[in-house]
Amino acid sequence: MKRSNINICYVVVLSALIMSQVHVSVAANCNYMELVVCAGAVTSPEPPSSDCCAKVKEQTRCFCAYLQNPTLRQYVTPRDAQRVAKQCGVALPKC
Structure with a gap:
């Protein structure tokens, strides 16, 4: 159950990171x-x-919107988000 809560938190943060690029x-x-x-x-x-x-x-x-969301940032670090994005062949924007 603890791992499940952590996973949800990380997903929320990663989502915030991804959403932060809403230009x-x-x-x-x-x-x-x-x-x-x-x-x-x-x-x-x-x-x-x-x-x-x-x-x-x-x-x-x-x-960018995800990265700027303080609620999401407490669960996913920009470093983790960047690692996953890079592995997926996606460049994180400069926000």
Whole structure:
């Protein structure tokens, strides 16, 4: 149960990181809860799944907003988010 709570927290933070790149219109689907599939990759050295990478690529425009969200930052470090994004072939923006 403790690991489950930690995973949820990391997913929330990673989602915030991804959502923080919303420099585009409201049309972007910035829902950090969709990044729950990345919890394992964010909380451990395991590589992200193809589902995780698909969601990271889908929400790239949201990264800056996610990174600037203090609620999410307490669960996912920018370093972890950058590692997962890099493994998925996605560059984090300069926010």
